[in-house]
Amino acid sequence: MNIIPLLTPSEAESRVSLLEMGLDELTEFVKGLGQPAYRARQIWEWIYQRYAADFEEMSNLPQNLRAQLAQQATLSVMTPVVEQVSMAGDTLKILFQLHDGQTIEAVLMLYDKRRTLCISSQAGCAMGCTFCATAQGGLARNLTTGEIVAQVLYFARYLATPGALPMTEVERPSSVTNIVLMGMGEPMHNYKNVWGALRRLTDPGAFGLGARNITLSTVGLVPMIDRMAEEGLQIGLAVSLHAPNDALRTQLVPINKGYPVDELLASVQRYIAKTHRRVTFEYALMKGINDSAELAHELGQKLQPLLCHVNVIPLNPIPDSQFQPSSDEDTERFVEILRGYGISATVRLRRGIEINAGCGQLRRSQSPGTKTREAVAV
Ligand code: SAH
Secondary structure, eight states: OOOOOOOOHHHHHHSEEGGGOOHHHHHHHHHHTTOOTHHHHHHHHHHHTSOOSSGGGOTTSOHHHHHHHHHHEESOOEEEEEEEEOTTSOEEEEEEEETTSOEEEEEEEEOSSOEEEEOOSEEEOSSOOTTOTGGGGOEEEEOOHHHHHHHHHHHHHHHHSTTOSSSSOOOSOOSOOEEEEOSSSOGGGGHHHHHHHHHHHHOTTTTOOOGGGEEEEESOOHHHHHHHHTSOOOOEEEEEOOOSSHHHHHHHSGGGGTSOHHHHHHHHHHHHHHHOOOEEEEEEEBTTTTOOHHHHHHHHHHHTTSOEEEEEEEOOOOTTOSOOBOOHHHHHHHHHHHHHTTOEEEEOOOOOGGGTOSTTHHHHHSOTTOOOOEEEEO
């Protein structure tokens, strides 16, 4: 495992995390160390373009600056504690521990030409969706901008190191090509830090990933969808719908009480009008709950006017849950009915089911505070 030693809480407190700084703040910091401003740009490039894990790697910095940085600053905001690889060798899931002991998950999925990374925006989640493993522990706290960015840098470093990944041999592209905010947490409930991270990840002078290659998935916080429409970044929007009407959606997604289906769809309509971008709806199919032909028709009628795609997700079964995945036949029927309305709909490939690739499941399977430093190949 690509272990970066985690600082003790007191070490972490006495050092500033450079990942929390924009370039302007980093420049001020470097000047405060009595160094010329251009050193900030060099450090910035080491972090975001060469994925340096520590200051010793920054070979074009003078030794005295590297020593000052090591004493006063850090790039290490989390450490991997469990690593799991799927049987097919195409999915790698990591549980990271943060300084305060909280844990979060991120998953890398290898496709032919894509390296898609699914990252977390919060430790835990406050939304309470009844079929979701993350929801069960409630919200611990928001992730900082640096903690969100650090997940991407960690995998970027991993991918860029030949032979490092404990999975299918990775050739080109050896970089993160796509990011989805579909890990733990509700990104719209941590709006400021998430957008701080999105700006850093898309900034051509920093990580420089195309905004179109990033998707933010939300449970449907209507005012935040309107706010996102004003951001002027081409980040993709995915909305977790899971039911076409309020009676059913409120049972599955309790925040539906505050933002009912029709209001949610109206905000998506405004979003499309403003951005001209196609929106994705996620619909996790649960046996006997939301998978009937009748509900598929209701959904088809509601979504027909929208420029959208429906991602039908086979439910990831979670232990002790009343919800089970739908059968293949019912899934196929559901998708066919939607297509009959002219709606683009696909069934999402289930990746890494045997490694608990669903939201929050690895974290839940570890008792709080464990420090397993082992890679688990399943
Ligand atoms: N909070 C955000 C993003 C994180 S969840 C959101 O709600 O969109 C990412 C996606 O996984 C959401 O669509 C969520 O509803 C779905 N999901 C959660 N638990 C699941 C499960 N057990 N099986 C399948 N999908 C699940």
